[in-house]
Amino acid sequence: MYKDSVQALTFDLFGTVLDLGGSLVPFIDPFLKDKRAEIDAEAFWSQWRLRQRVEQYQDNIMALGHSGYQEVARRAFVYVLELNKVEVSADEVHDFMCCWQELKPFPEVTAALARLTERYKLVALSNGEPDFLAHLAKNQIQWDFDAIISVMEVGAFKPHPGVYRHAAHTLDLEMGECLMVSANAFDVVGGRSCGMRGVYVDRYKLPYDDRPFPPDAVVADFNGLAEELL
Numbered sequence: 001m002y003k004d005s006v007q008a009l010t011f012d013l014f015g016t017v018l019d020l021g022g023s024l025v026p027f028i029d030p031f032l033k034d035k036r037a038e039i040d041a042e043a044f045w046s047q048w049r050l051r052q053r054v055e056q057y058q059d060n061i062m063a064l065g066h067s068g069y070q071e072v073a074r075r076a077f078v079y080v081l082e083l084n085k086v087e088v089s090a091d092e093v094h095d096f097m098c099c100w101q102e103l104k105p106f107p108e109v110t111a112a113l114a115r116l117t118e119r120y121k122l123v124a125l126s127n128g129e130p131d132f133l134a135h136l137a138k139n140q141i142q143w144d145f146d147a148i149i150s151v152m153e154v155g156a157f158k159p160h161p162g163v164y165r166h167a168a169h170t171l172d173l174e175m176g177e178c179l180m181v182s183a184n185a186f187d188v189v190g191g192r193s194c195g196m197r198g199v200y201v202d203r204y205k206l207p208y209d210d211r212p213f214p215p216d217a218v219v220a221d222f223n224g225l226a227e228e229l230l
Contacts, residue, residue, distance in 0.1 A: 005177055007121060008178050009122055009123065010181065012183065018103045024099060052073055069129055102140070106203075161190065176197060188215050189209050198213075198216055199228065201219055
């Protein structure tokens with residue numbers, strides 16, 4: 001079985017462990033209503049999330065120096081505001097972005113992590129900045145990961161191959177002894193292409209990439225993840 005040699009689970013945080021939409025839409029909604037925007041909060045969040053991905057990929061491709069997760073999220077926010085003709089000041093953008101500090105995990109996450117920690121090392125492998133990740137792990141997820149690895153240590157966003165290789169090296173493990181857990185298909189593809197095992201958490205009912213690096217398993221949530229891996 002693919003999991004027999006796995007010693008560490010490397011978890012994506014944003015969108016996999018942490019419920020971005022559920023956490024941020026309650027902040028977006030009153031903000032847009034105050035601005036009398038025509039777009040609703042759910043649609044705005046969908047556009048913001050997509051644009052954030054574009055910003056991350058551009059950041060990688062241009063290789064002008066890694067900008068950091070919160071900065072590309074800010075850039076994407078400004079883009080979507082302009083797209084929807086919502087006028088805001090730089091100070092308003094700065095103040096609003098503080099809502100990212102309030103991200104909450106999906107409800108089943110902590111109990112599943114408690115089950116999985118009996119068999120595996122549990123590692124956060126995230127696009128976030130080290131201090132930001134430390135805050136989220138301690139205060140929001142409230143879980144003491146065996147390690148927290150930020151892409152800032154590599155200087156590129158996932159799915160850059162250096163991120164996954166750096167994680168295995170940091171953990172002193174072979175690539176196949178690590179398993180990438182993500183609700184973002186590109187993240188599982190990235191890990192699998194480097195030799196990691198991978199489980200796709202299909203929280204959003206989205207198709208997996210049409211590439212020759214399939215996940216070892218597909219689960220609906222972390223309850224399914226624990227059942228699959230234990």
